[in-house]
Amino acid sequence: MTVERSYKEINERIKKGKAVVLTAEEVIQKVKEKGVEATAKEVDVVTTGTFGPMCSSGIFLNFGHSAPRIRMQKVWLNNVPAYTGIAAVDAYLGATELPEDDPLNNDYPGEFRYGGGHVIEELVSGKPVKLRATSYGTDCYPRRKIETTITLNDINEAFLFNPRNCYQNYNCAVNLSDRTIYTYMGTLKPNLGNAHFSTSGQLSPLLKDPYFKTIGIGTRIFLGGGIGYVAWNGTQHFPSMMKDESGRELTGSGGTLALIGDLKQMSARWLMGTSFRGYGATLTVGVGIPIPILNEEILYYAAKSDEELFAPIVDYGDAYPNRKSGNLGIVSYAELKKGTIRVMGKEVPAAPLSSYPRAREIAGILKQWIQKGDFLLGEPVQNLPGPEAGIKAKTLEEK
Amino acid sequence: MTSKKVVLKFSAQNADKPIIYHLVKDFGLVINILKASINPHKEGTMVLEISGDRYEEGISFLEEQEVSVLPLNQEVVRNEERCTSCGACTVHCPTQALYIDRPSMEVKFNDENCILCLMCVKICPVKAMEVRI
Numbered sequence: 001m002t003v004e005r006s007y008k009e010i011n012e013r014i015k016k017g018k019a020v021v022l023t024a025e026e027v028i029q030k031v032k033e034k035g036v037e038a039t040a041k042e043v044d045v046v047t048t049g050t051f052g053p054m055c056s057s058g059i060f061l062n063f064g065h066s067a068p069r070i071r072m073q074k075v076w077l078n079n080v081p082a083y084t085g086i087a088a089v090d091a092y093l094g095a096t097e098l099p100e101d102d103p104l105n106n107d108y109p110g111e112f113r114y115g116g117g118h119v120i121e122e123l124v125s126g127k128p129v130k131l132r133a134t135s136y137g138t139d140c141y142p143r144r145k146i147e148t149t150i151t152l153n154d155i156n157e158a159f160l161f162n163p164r165n166c167y168q169n170y171n172c173a174v175n176l177s178d179r180t181i182y183t184y185m186g187t188l189k190p191n192l193g194n195a196h197f198s199t200s201g202q203l204s205p206l207l208k209d210p211y212f213k214t215i216g217i218g219t220r221i222f223l224g225g226g227i228g229y230v231a232w233n234g235t236q237h238f239p240s241m242m243k244d245e246s247g248r249e250l251t252g253s254g255g256t257l258a259l260i261g262d263l264k265q266m267s268a269r270w271l272m273g274t275s276f277r278g279y280g281a282t283l284t285v286g287v288g289i290p291i292p293i294l295n296e297e298i299l300y301y302a303a304k305s306d307e308e309l310f311a312p313i314v315d316y317g318d319a320y321p322n323r324k325s326g327n328l329g330i331v332s333y334a335e336l337k338k339g340t341i342r343v344m345g346k347e348v349p350a351a352p353l354s355s356y357p358r359a360r361e362i363a364g365i366l367k368q369w370i371q372k373g374d375f376l377l378g379e380p381v382q383n384l385p386g387p388e389a390g391i392k393a394k395t396l397e398e399k
Numbered sequence: 400m401t402s403k404k405v406v407l408k409f410s411a412q413n414a415d416k417p418i419i420y421h422l423v424k425d426f427g428l429v430i431n432i433l434k435a436s437i438n439p440h441k442e443g444t445m446v447l448e449i450s451g452d453r454y455e456e457g458i459s460f461l462e463e464q465e466v467s468v469l470p471l472n473q474e475v476v477r478n479e480e481r482c483t484s485c486g487a488c489t490v491h492c493p494t495q496a497l498y499i500d501r502p503s504m505e506v507k508f509n510d511e512n513c514i515l516c517l518m519c520v521k522i523c524p525v526k527a528m529e530v531r532i
C-alpha cells in the first residue's frame with residue numbers, strides 16, 4: 001500500500017492547520033476524477049453526517065440537592081416520567097417516553113405530540129422545564145415531594161447518552177397490506193402506495209466505514225451540535241456485509257453506535273423533538289463522524305457513492321411486524337433519492353425520513369472544525385466488532 | 400354580488416359525479432376553480448370561488464351529495480426555521496405543493512399549489528407545517 005498515515009500524523013497536520021479535509025460528498029467527486037490512489041495521497045480526513053430520528057436516545061441528569069434533601073424516587077419533566085432507579089437526584093430521560101396521561105393510540109392513529117425528545121429539545125434550547133419529584137422519605141433524604149422549574153444551566157450535569165444511534169443502513173419500508181399503517185418509518189399507504197427510507201446514503205457515517213476500521217470506542221464526533229464520543233457499540237450491533245447473488249459485497253449493514261456527549265454544548269438545531277403519527281415520540285439527532293484516511297482501503301469505502309450503496313426493501317404490513325425474514329429486493333440510494341422506485345413491478349413514490357441537506361450541513365461543519373484546528377481526531381482505544389465477528393441477532397422466544 | 404371561497408372534499412364515491420356542472424346549470428352560480436386534485440384513492444379536493452344569488456342552495460345541494468364544504472379561512476404555512484427538509488411530507492402531499500428539489504434534496508413549499516388537505520400537518524414529524532386562521 002502506498003499511503004499509510006497515523007492518527008498522530010493527521011492530528012499534527014490538523015494542529016498546524018494543514019490537514020486536507022473533504023466531506024463524504026466532495027471526496028466521491030475527487031475519487032471519480034483522480035482515482036483512489038492519488039486522492040488518498042492528498043486527503044487526510046473525510047467527514048460524514050446524518051440527521052434522522054434516533055429513538056434509542058436520552059439524557060442523564062443530575063438536578064442538585066434541595067434543602068431538605070429528597071431521594072427522588074419518581075421524577076417527571078414537563079409531565080414526562082424519567083427513570084430514577086439510580087442514585088439520589090440522578091435521572092435518565094428517554095426520547096420516546098410519553099406523559100402518563102397521553103391518549104397514545106386510543107384515538108388511532110395517535111398524535112404523540114410531546115414526549116422525552118421534546119423535553120430534551122426544550123432543555124437544550126434553554127427553556128424552563130417543570131420538575132416534579134416524589135419519594136418515600138428516609139433519614140438522610142427526608143423530603144417526599146418537590147415541584148420546581150429548572151433550566152439546563154441550573155442543573156449539575158446533563159449528558160446525552162444514546163444506546164443505539166447511527167444505524168449503519170436501514171430498510172426501505174413499504175406496505176403490501178390494504179390499509180394505511182403508521183410506523184416508525186412514517187405513514188405507509190396501502191398497496192405499495194409509498195416507500196420511506198432513512199439514512200443519508202453516501203453521507204452516512206457507518207456506510208462509509210463498513211469494516212469498522214476507524215470508528216471505534218473513543219472516536220471523537222459531532223453530536224447534537226457539540227462534541228461527543230463513541231462510547232461503545234450500540235445495542236443490536238450486528239454488523240454484516242450485504243451481498244448480491246454473485247457474492248459481491250454491496251453495503252455494510254447492521255452496525256450501530258452508542259454515543260455520549262455533553263448536552264450543555266449542544267443546540268436545538270441538532271436535537272429536535274419528533275412525533276410519528278400512530279407510533280410515538282422520539283428525538284431527531286445530528287451526528288457527524290470523521291474518517292481518517294489511514295490508507296487507500298479506508299478511502300475506497302469512504303468514497304462509495306449513492307449508486308454503490310443499497311437498502312433492502314421490507315414490507316411493514318406483514319413481514320416486519322411478524323418477524324418474517326426476507327425482503328422484496330434491494331434498491332440503491334441513488335434510485336431512492338430520485339423519488340420513484342420499482343417494487344414488484346410497480347412504480348412507488350419514495351421519500352426520505354432523515355434530512356439529506358442537514359446531513360450535508362453537519363459534514364460541512366465538522367470539516368470546518370477540523371480545518372480550524374479545533375477538533376482533533378480521537379484514536380479508538382478499542383475497535384468495534386465488524387462484519388468478520390459474525391455477531392448474529394438473538395430472538396426472544398416465549399418459554 | 401360577492402364571491403365566497405370554499406374547500407370541497409369529495410369521497411371516492413362522489414368524486415366522479417358531475418357535481419360542479421349542476422352547481423352552474425341548476426343554480427346559476429358563477430364558479431372559478433382555483434385548485435383541484437384527486438389522490439390515488441380517488442378522493443378529491445377542490446378550492447372554488449363561488450358567486451351567485453342561489454349560493455346557499457348550491458351549498459345545500461353539495462352537502463346532500465355528501466361533499467364536505469369548508470369555508471376557506473385558513474392557510475397552511477411552513478415554519479422555515481423548523482423544517483429540516485427531511486422530505487417525509489413529500490409523498491403525502493397530493494398536489495406536490497411540498498416537493499424535493501433535486502439534486503440539492505431541499506424540500507420546497509409552493510403554497511400556490513396547496514389545497515389545504517392538511518396531510519402535511521399530520522405527517523410532519525417536527526410539526527413544521529402549521530395551520531393559520
Ligand code: SF4
Nearest residue numbers: 482483485486488523
Ligand atoms: S415533513 Fe416537515 S420537516 Fe420534513 S420536509 Fe416536510 S415540512 Fe419539512
Ligand code: SF4
Nearest residue numbers: 492513514516517519
Ligand atoms: S395542506 Fe399540505 S399536504 Fe395538503 S396540499 Fe397543502 S401542502 Fe400539500
